[in-house]
Amino acid sequence: MGFLIRILVSALAAMLTTYLLKPAVKIDSFMTALILALVLALLNALVKPLLIILTLPVTIVTLGLFLFVINALIILLAAKLISGFKVDGFWWAMLFSIVMTIINSVMLSIAGGSND
Template structure:
């Protein structure tokens, strides 16, 4: 349970940092980031595996680079599922750039969380 809460908080912080770096990727408050982290987790748990299954051939052809597009689509979908919550992505390009920045920031934060534990 402790690991789940730390990961949830780290994802929320990563979303806030990403919103400061990427134009068009907006998170209004920490509460909005917490809500967005839950929705992103649910989308990644239920919809992303389906997208990855159907996109497997093109992912192979692009040597895995198409996974960035899948990540961007799932982020964009999560943004669309939370209207009025303070989490908004204004277009595909901000979603793509945001997914790259979010992956980097989340990796760094999760690394430090593992070191602390």
């Protein structure tokens, strides 16, 4: 049940983030936001660990700031995979990632989501 709540909260966070970054980021509907949340969960579980391992030296040299680049690349990959989700460029993807993470964290703390 916790996974479903996290997906719903992530979809709501994606919709709110899209509203804040309206000219550059577009999501067609709430169903697209749900699909985006699922795809991001899968990409974060499967692709992100591989990218972190492959870029470990760069991540260490930049003191972890390269993880922002990895997050932006995952957002861009999700935009390629989902037809109703559009991001105008790399910097917008990075901003989308940061804003969505903040909104998602706030909403999960309000909803009482656990980190297990």
